[in-house]
Amino acid sequence: MQTPDASPNPAILQELVKHQMPFGKYKGKLLCDLPVSYLEWFCSKGFPPGKLGMQLATIYEIKINGLEYLLAPLKRQAKGPQR
Numbered sequence: 001m002q003t004p005d006a007s008p009n010p011a012i013l014q015e016l017v018k019h020q021m022p023f024g025k026y027k028g029k030l031l032c033d034l035p036v037s038y039l040e041w042f043c044s045k046g047f048p049p050g051k052l053g054m055q056l057a058t059i060y061e062i063k064i065n066g067l068e069y070l071l072a073p074l075k076r077q078a079k080g081p082q083r
Contacts, residue, residue, distance in 0.1 A: 016059050017074045022052065031055055032071050036063050 016032045026034055039060040047053035062068060 012055070012058060013071060014074055014078070016055060016062075017071055017078045019055065031059050032068075032075065034059060036060075039063060 017030060019031050021027055021029050021031060021034060026038060034056075039056060042048075042056055043060055047056050062070065
């Protein structure tokens, strides 16, 4: 029996610093910049289905576990060179 590949997918983290919330109170805000309180609300009510739900659950786990530093270099890279 083969086990699934458990290695992290860096593309998921890159999406968190590039994609915006498509609806609601924080529409247009980058997923990585959503407040923890908003993510906690989703966690209690249920994350939306599909890719967005996975992204929101991922950023929630990153934030509640104090791992936001992992996103800092990706955020700088996503912004591009400073002028």
